[in-house]
Amino acid sequence: MRWSEQMVEASDGALPGLDRAGLVRSVQTPEFEGVTFHEVLCKSILNKVPENSTLPFRFTVNTFRGCTHACRYCFARPTHEYLELDAGADFDSQVVVKLNAAAVLRKELRRRSWHRDVVALGTNTDPYQRAEGRYRLMPGVIGALTQAYTPMSILTKGTLLRRDLPLLRQAAGEVPVDISISLAFTAADEASRALQKRIEPGTPSAAARLDLIRAVADAGFAPHIMVAPVIPYLTDGVAVLDSLLGELADAGAAGVTAFPMHLRGATKDWFLSWVAEEHPALLKRYRSLYGRGAYVNAEYSRWLRERMGPLVAKHGLAGAAREREAPARPVVAEPELAGALTLF
Known part of the structure; x- marks a missing residue:
């Protein structure tokens, strides 16, 4: 069924934030039961990272706002409040699609002020969430960056990335291309598989993401994996982490x-x-661990580093120094880096 036949009325004043965002139409489809896609024409797409940031990139591009991955822990949820939508169910079911992302990006990359800095894709919401299969925004974005000789990095949980591997291989012949995949659940453990389905119900399974990692490696890339987030008391057991790193x-x-x-x-x-x-039974422990703010305390961070270090060494996953002058990625990221790198 054509999406043009699935439009819903969105001009009744119920979505004032979206009206400001350049709303064209809102669409529902049986393929995404319970989800409304709000198609917008954005005025800009390149987002500049603050100068004082320690991140290894200075610009980001996000083709969507909101995400059907529906991860309960997603750090980007509060951004939906800027659209006068809620950070809970609306974030999962009211997804903003930037229809003209590639065209706007090409225009911005033609500016004389553009210095071909690395552009990170997927820092806020996943560029390869399921809707990308319908909207196909990423091929245009990748093409625009390649034509402008602009290095790019991609972070995703979405197996739709496989579709674009031939295009990314072509891009890698012109500019540096860095691919990272997020996976914090092991395919071998039944409890871990069940937890993944409950806490991030819209994401591909761990097994599917392992297959994606193989495909990325077979395509000639060096896939970096974000074991993230490690969920205290649920995914931080040594046996689970050991199994996961072995699979990776x-x-x-x-x-x-x-x-x-x-x-x-x-x-x-x-x-x-x-x-x-x-x-x-864990509620009190979480309230204590996160009682002072958004991040775990220093004691837990130190404990996680001490747990991860030997396991990473055991499985030979310490990685190598980044290309050019960039430093090697830490085994366990510090809070500011973690806060900006995770999508979800």
Whole structure:
């Protein structure tokens, strides 16, 4: 069924934030039951990272706002409040699609002020969430960056990335292309598989993402894996982490970076409401661990580093120094880096 036949009325004043964002139409389809896609024409697409940031990139591009991955812990949830939507269910079901992302990006990259800095794709919401299969925004974005000789990095949980591997191989012949995949659950453990389905219900399975890692490696890339977020008390067991790192090494991962879950703004209440339903015995411990803010305390961060270090060494996943002058990625990221690198 054509999406043009699935339009819903969106001009009734219920979405004032979206009206400001350049709303063209809102669309529902049986393929995405319960989800409304708000198609917009954006005025800009390149987002500049603050000068004082320690991140290894200075610009980002996000083709969507909101994400059908529906990860309970997603740090980007509060950004939906800027659109006068809520950070909980609306983030999962009211997805903004930037229809003209590639055209606007090409225009911005033609500016004389553009210095071909690295552009990170997928720092806020996943560029390869399921809707990308319908909208096909990424081929145009990749093409625009390649034509402008602009290095790019991609972070995703989405197996749709496989579709664009031939295009990315072509791009890599012109500019540096860095591919990272997020996976913090092991395919071998039944409890881990069940947890993944409950806490990030819209994402591909761990097994599917391991297959993606193999495909990325076979395509000639060195896939870096974000073991992220490590969820305290649920995914930080040594046996689970050991199993996961073994799977990643076997799949061809070049290195890993891990960091503990952080709960910024409205994400904290959304996640804790899930804990209260699914793991009520842990609720008090989470309130204590995150009682002072969005991040775990220094003691837990240190504990995670001490746990991850030997396992990363055991499986040969320490990785190598980044190209050019960039430093090697840390095994366990510091809070500021973790807060900006995770999509989800």
